[in-house]
Amino acid sequence: MFAIDHAATALLVKRRFPSVPMVPVLISVQAMELAWVALNYLGVERTTTEATVRSVADIHLAYIPWSHSVGTAIVAALTAWLIIEKGLGRAALGRAVGLGIASHLILDLLTHARDIALWPGIASPMLGLGLYASAPLAAFVVELIYGISCWWVYRGNRALLAVIVLFNLANLSFFSTTIPGPEQYLAGRPLLVVTIVFAQIVITLALVGILARRPAFQPSAT
Numbered sequence: 431m432f433a434i435d436h437a438a439t440a441l442l443v444k445r446r447f448p449s450v451p452m453v454p455v456l457i458s459v460q461a462m463e464l465a466w467v468a469l470n471y472l473g474v475e476r477t478t479t480e481a482t483v484r485s486v487a488d489i490h491l492a493y494i495p496w497s498h499s500v501g502t503a504i505v506a507a508l509t510a511w512l513i514i515e516k517g518l519g520r521a522a523l524g525r526a527v528g529l530g531i532a533s534h535l536i537l538d539l540l541t542h543a544r545d546i547a548l549w550p551g552i553a554s555p556m557l558g559l560g561l562y563a564s565a566p567l568a569a570f571v572v573e574l575i576y577g578i579s580c581w582w583v584y585r586g587n588r589a590l591l592a593v594i595v596l597f598n599l600a601n602l603s604f605f606s607t608t609i610p611g612p613e614q615y616l617a618g619r620p621l622l623v624v625t626i627v628f629a630q631i632v633i634t635l636a637l638v639g640i641l642a643r644r645p646a647f648q649p650s651a652t
């Protein structure tokens with residue numbers, strides 16, 4: 431799933447746990463992706479591209495067992511929950527962060543190619559519904575509707591809706607081989623892919639975090 435829609439998931443978590451601060455929730459929903467960025471830079475995980483990149487299906491998350499496996503995600507979510515709730519005594523925050531981490535796995539399982547392992551070192555089965563490859567425009571519509579749904583549930587403001595819609599639309603060329611876009615410049619440059627994803631993570635988390643802020647004082651309607 432693309433960065434804006436992972437970021438929008440923080441709205442669902444925040445709606446469920448309104449008392450928790452937004453920043454840890456934002457970080458939790460993208461924790462797996464931030465790990466992926468770091469592990470790609472370190473050379474532990476690997477991204478590859480086709481000779482020409484016409485859509486997201488031409489970019490391969492060739493080796494992502496640590497940042498994106500079912501087991502590591504569940505262990506990370508449970509560990510964060512245990513430390514924050516049982517260790518620090520902050521129950522709501524622990525649940526929100528654990529849920530945020532787990533949400534990333536679920537959303538990626540829906541969209542990714544079969545590149546998500548059960549556990550590092552286990553080569554099969556590899557999981558992923560493969561929407562990006564089999565039905566990319568359906569994936570685009572699903573992501574857009576999902577992002578808007580998060581906004582709807584949160585009852586966000588119009589600026590937040592605009593950011594969610596525009597960042598989804600900005601990804602449109604990645605979902606279609608016939609719509610040209612900046613993805614063509616990513617061919618053979620996997621670390622550029624990583625850097626662009628990292629920039630999208632930071633920008634979308636920041637925008638969602640800023641625009642989701644409620645006014646501290648709401649004057650009565652009378």
Ligand SMILES: [Zn+2]
Nearest residue numbers: 431462463538
């Ligand atoms: Zn991911």
